[in-house]
Amino acid sequence: ISVGTQHRTGYHFQPRKHWINDPNGPMYFNGFYHLFYQYNPNGSVWGNIVWAHSVSKDLINWEAVEHALYPSKSFDKYGCWSGSATIVPGIGPVIQYTGIADEKQTQVQCYAIPEDLKDPHLRKWVKPDDSNPFVVADNPVNGSAFRDPTTAWWSKDGHWRIVVGSRRKDRGVAYMYRSKDFKKWVRSKHPLHSRKDTGMWECPDFYPVSLKSNLGLDASADGNQTKHVLKNSLDVTRYEYYTLGTYRRDKDRYVPDKTSEDGWGGLRYDYGNFYASKSFFDPSKNRRVIWGWANESDTKEDDVRKGWAGIQAIPRTVWLDPNQRQLLLWPVEELNNLRGKEVNMNNQKLEKGEKVEVKGITAAQADLEVEFSIPSLEKAETYDDKWVDAQEACANKGSNVEGGVGPFGILTLASEKLEEFTPVFFRIFKDKKKHVILMCSDARRSSLKGDLYKPTFGGFVDLDLTKDKKISLRSLIDHSVVESFGAGGKTIILSRVYPQLAVLKQAHLFVFNNGTEPITMEKLKGWDMKSAQIN
Numbered sequence: 087i088s089v090g091t092q093h094r095t096g097y098h099f100q101p102r103k104h105w106i107n108d109p110n111g112p113m114y115f116n117g118f119y120h121l122f123y124q125y126n127p128n129g130s131v132w133g134n135i136v137w138a139h140s141v142s143k144d145l146i147n148w149e150a151v152e153h154a155l156y157p158s159k160s161f162d163k164y165g166c167w168s169g170s171a172t173i174v175p176g177i178g179p180v181i182q183y184t185g186i187a188d189e190k191q192t193q194v195q196c197y198a199i200p201e202d203l204k205d206p207h208l209r210k211w212v213k214p215d216d217s218n219p220f221v222v223a224d225n226p227v228n229g230s231a232f233r234d235p236t237t238a239w240w241s242k243d244g245h246w247r248i249v250v251g252s253r254r255k256d257r258g259v260a261y262m263y264r265s266k267d268f269k270k271w272v273r274s275k276h277p278l279h280s281r282k283d284t285g286m287w288e289c290p291d292f293y294p295v296s297l298k299s300n301l302g303l304d305a306s307a308d309g310n311q312t313k314h315v316l317k318n319s320l321d322v323t324r325y326e327y328y329t330l331g332t333y334r335r336d337k338d339r340y341v342p343d344k345t346s347e348d349g350w351g352g353l354r355y356d357y358g359n360f361y362a363s364k365s366f367f368d369p370s371k372n373r374r375v376i377w378g379w380a381n382e383s384d385t386k387e388d389d390v391r392k393g394w395a396g397i398q399a400i401p402r403t404v405w406l407d408p409n410q411r412q413l414l415l416w417p418v419e420e421l422n423n424l425r426g427k428e429v430n431m432n433n434q435k436l437e438k439g440e441k442v443e444v445k446g447i448t449a450a451q452a453d454l455e456v457e458f459s460i461p462s463l464e465k466a467e468t469y470d471d472k473w474v475d476a477q478e479a480c481a482n483k484g485s486n487v488e489g490g491v492g493p494f495g496i497l498t499l500a501s502e503k504l505e506e507f508t509p510v511f512f513r514i515f516k517d518k519k520k521h522v523i524l525m526c527s528d529a530r531r532s533s534l535k536g537d538l539y540k541p542t543f544g545g546f547v548d549l550d551l552t553k554d555k556k557i558s559l560r561s562l563i564d565h566s567v568v569e570s571f572g573a574g575g576k577t578i579i580l581s582r583v584y585p586q587l588a589v590l591k592q593a594h595l596f597v598f599n600n601g602t603e604p605i606t607m608e609k610l611k612g613w614d615m616k617s618a619q620i621n
């Protein structure tokens with residue numbers, strides 16, 4: 087096995103070689119899903135950016151086709167950066183993206199349309215000369231921080247609108263543009279939204295969610311049965327956050343709800359390695375699906391040696407949590423078609439210090455669903471207010487630090503003698519009147535190799551345990567990926583890890599409890615995952 091092969095993914099999207107980053111312009115059109123992505127055709131570090139293109143019938147198996155966009159015009163000579171697709175009735179798909187026009191990286195907004203709408207794969211894209219670029223930065227917009235147009239939405243005033251990410255000094259800004267014909271675009275008087283101290287807003291995403299059901303909505307959907315989501319990727323922290331809120335069409339403004347922070351500490355789709363995400367509405371299944379990029383956490387030299395870098399997370403269906411305070415995300419159902427051999431373990435008590443191996447599946451390429459029940463919350467430790475966030479709490483209270491209720495969870499990609507493992511676990515604390523649930527995915531012991539980024543990712547889980555003392559965990563394990571969904575998609579953490587011993591057949595999987603309170607593993611289902619056909 088050559089360098090890096092044992093860490094390549096079996097079912098997470100990646101090209102055969104070289105560098106990838108942001109997912110671009112995801113869409114469903116005429117029976118095919120399309121995924122474009124930022125790609126360096128010449129190597130495994132960022133640069134020479136084109137839009138690579140793959141097509142699929144099921145979001146899981148993909149066929150690579152030729153690059154859709156590559157520098158070919160004066161307005162995108164230095165790169166075709168991120169953007170989105172809109173299916174315009176009567177016209178078809180339109181890609182809007184950021185062209186890099188000069189060596190100073192001046193950013194202009196450009197568009198492309200399929201050369202032949204009858205080609206089911208939409209292989210060739212053209213950039214009409216008469217109306218490109220369709221927007222250039224004008225005062226006060228800063229043309230070196232002006233990129234990543236969203237999917238357009240239509241309003242009854244007869245206009246299409248899009249948002250483009252930017253900043254004004256340290257203020258993150260979502261500039262809005264409108265158009266009647268999808269060719270000529272005019273900037274709105276004020277941005278859709280902006281927020282102090284958040285820096286450059288990359289890859290904004292703006293879409294409605296239904297208050298009444300978990301079905302997805304087209305970007306243009308409207309009415310009092312909806313709420314809106316605004317997501318931004320912060321290039322300063324390399325994290326994304328989103329808010330839920332109201333889109334006031336009359337005022338052309340988005341007003342976030344006050345139920346979560348509008349800033350660095352806000353809600354996240356994923357509390358791990360997940361960036362530059364983008365959603366699309368899938369009319370074939372009436373759902374909204376989110377793609378996100380998971381970067382490597384090894385060194386540049388490792389990436390050069392491996393010859394590849396970057397993957398896409400498993401596409402996730404997204405809908406509003408019935409509590410209306412956050413979103414829920416869950417792997418698309420098509421992923422289950424890769425499930426092979428199944429193991430079951432039911433009703434097993436885990437005393438303090440106990441560790442049970444899940445045997446009979448390939449632990450390096452698996453899907454695992456576990457349901458834990460907690461007899462009593464009485465022994466929950468007191469939450470220490472000096473921990474500024476969940477990540478810090480996880481770093482202080484690792485999987486080996488004994489507790490009252492928890493830590494309990496799983497040890498993924500573990501070597502036989504536990505020289506290496508990536509634990510994913512919960513811990514429950516008391517905090518004044520309520521309980522605080524912490525979910526952690528800790529890469530500190532993930533590899534014997536030294537020069538890796540091994541963060542202790544963490545997020546809180548907004549779940550009321552007082553009635554039903556149960557919490558679930560699903561983990562998608564894929565060689566160098568541990569993508570975990572807590573409490574049915576309330577809190578998600580994707581970790582990239584590079585075990586040296588716990589690879590391929592050498593990888594093990596355990597369930598554990600290191601808390602005084604015994605935990606019952608009510609149900610565990612694990613599956614071998616078949617490899618997807620990817621590119």
Ligand code: DQQ
Pocket residue numbers: 107108124135167168169184233234288289319361362
């Ligand atoms: N990646 C693209 C930009 C975007 C950034 C360039 C986010 O368009 O802002 O590859 O990862």
